[in-house]
Amino acid sequence: MVSDLLDNGIIRESDSPYASPILLVKKKNGEQRMCVDYRALNAKTIKDRFPLPHVDDFLDKLKGCRYFTSLDLASGYHQIQLEExxxxxxxxxxxDxxxxxxxxxxGLCNAPAVFQRTINKVLGNLRYGKxxxxxDDILLPSAxxxxxxxxxxxxxQSLRDAGLTLRLSKCQYFMEKVEYLGHEISSEGVQPGRRKTECVDRFPEPTDVRSVRQFLGLAGYFRKYIKDFAIIARPLTNLTKKDVSFAWGEDQHTAFQSLKTKLTSRPLLAIYDPELKTEVHTDASKVGIGGILLQAPPNGMFRPVMYYSRQTTKEEQRYHSYELETMAMVYTLKAFRIYLMGIQFKVVTDCNAIRTTLTKRDLVPRIGRWWLAIQEYKFDVEYRAGHKMSHADALSRNPRT
Known part of the structure; x- marks a missing residue:
């Protein structure tokens, strides 16, 4: 390992006063990989705050795209030279x-920020859609x-000018379906990537709090794909709370298996388009609130773009149903804010009181504050009877009821 790094000009012999230890980590193919333990150095390092992109921001730029080219930079960090x-x-x-x-x-704490800044400079204005x-993962979407x-x-040309090289074995060109950052992308929409869902499917039933947190972290990456995620996961998230002893029972088993089943079915979401007709459906119950962002092409059916849900607190569970329904609408609009600002849309609810609130003058303080928080949006409210709102209703209720 060391000789390869020396031969490739990645390392050299040193007489530095610094000396971090190494670890050998087994790779998926069974080979050993040398990793340097830089924890002591990282603790003393001034952090580089350059931001990494948000994956959902990328996915939102894919509307109307049919072909996808995926490029992978060879050896990642090793293509960037260090200052002397x-x-x-x-x-x-x-x-040795x-x-x-x-x-x-x-292993260096600032390596991701340095690499992202570098690739942003290399691509320049090409980053804005092209x-x-x-x-080191580059996606080129095109119509x-x-x-x-x-x-x-x-x-x-940009990569060549910067002296950066690609790993050809991992590059894919003009695919109609490609996996990128854990998501499978096509002209039909986005869904959880097959490799990620296979990891979910193979995840063993947790035996301690640490493994519960690991599973929730893995599943939570795809929470926008799952209706009532927060409510389904409630028995699991309760185990991670402070001063709660680990006890795995039927509720936890059901929640664990339900999340695995929903994720491995690889639900498909539409890609957001600000030009399409948009609706937000919301609902609430004592245990949680939820909403769905939906869009429909002209003369087409509505498709889900994203799901939102969260558990209610003990204090919120004492709210009147009207307050819970209003809270569900407010928090859902905030969750979908980047999609809803500046467009006209419709909020659909099974609480008729929300519709009449639009014309009320005297509101109780809590309701009044909530409505002030969403006055920047342009929307109409439509009431639909509860039996027509079962898709949103499921987001806010225990999945076993």
Whole structure:
């Protein structure tokens, strides 16, 4: 391992006063990978606050796209040269001697920010729709083959000018369906990626709080795909609370299996389009609130774009049903804010009192504050009877009822 890094000019011998230890980590193929333990160095490092992109921001830019090209940069961080003053700080020791990195190593706390800043500079204005880059994963979406080919030439030229190389074995060109950052993308919409859902399917039943948190972290990455996620997960999230002893029972087993089943079915969501007719459906119960963002093309059926749900607190569970329904609407609009600002949309609810609130003058303080919080939106309210709102109703209620 060390000899390969030396031969490729990634490390050199060192006489630095720094000396981080190494660890050997087994890869999926059974081979060993050398990792440097930089925890002590990271603790003393001034953090680089350059932001990483938000995955949903990328997904929102894919409307109307039919072809997708996925590029992967070879060796990631190792393509970026370190400043001379930083090189001694990366020094590490092995049985073969004392070495230091000439290029950015894995494990440094600022490596992701440095890499993202670099790739943003390399791509420049191409980042605004033509090339979406998250670290070393670059996605080129296009509506047709010719525009996609033109964009690919521009990206290749930018990478060549910067001296960056690709790992050809991981690149895919002009695919109608591609997996990117854990999501499977096509012209039909987005859904959880197959590799991620296989990880969910193989996840063993938790035996302690740590494994519960691990599962919730994995499943929670895809919560926008799952109706009533927060309510289904309630028996599991309760186990992670402070001063709660671990006790795995029927409720926890049911919640665990339900989340696995829903995720492995790989639900498909539409890609948001600000030009389409938009509705927000909301509902509330004592145990939770929820909502759905839906859109429909002209003369087409409404499709879900995103789901939202959360549990109610003990205090909120004492609210009147009208207050809960209003709270569900307010929190759902806030959750979908980036999609709803500046467009006209419709809120659909099974609480007729919300519709009449629009014309009321005297509101109780809590309701009044909530309505003030959403006055920046442009929407109408439509009442629909409860039996016509079962899709939203499920978001706010225990899945076993």
């Amino acid at each position: 003053s930083s090189i001694p700080k990366t020094a590490f020791i092995t049985p 001697g004392h070495f230091e990195y000439l290029r950015v190593p894995f 090339a979406l880059a998250y670290m 047709d083959f010719h525009s996609g080919l033109a964009n690919l030439r521009l990206v290749f």
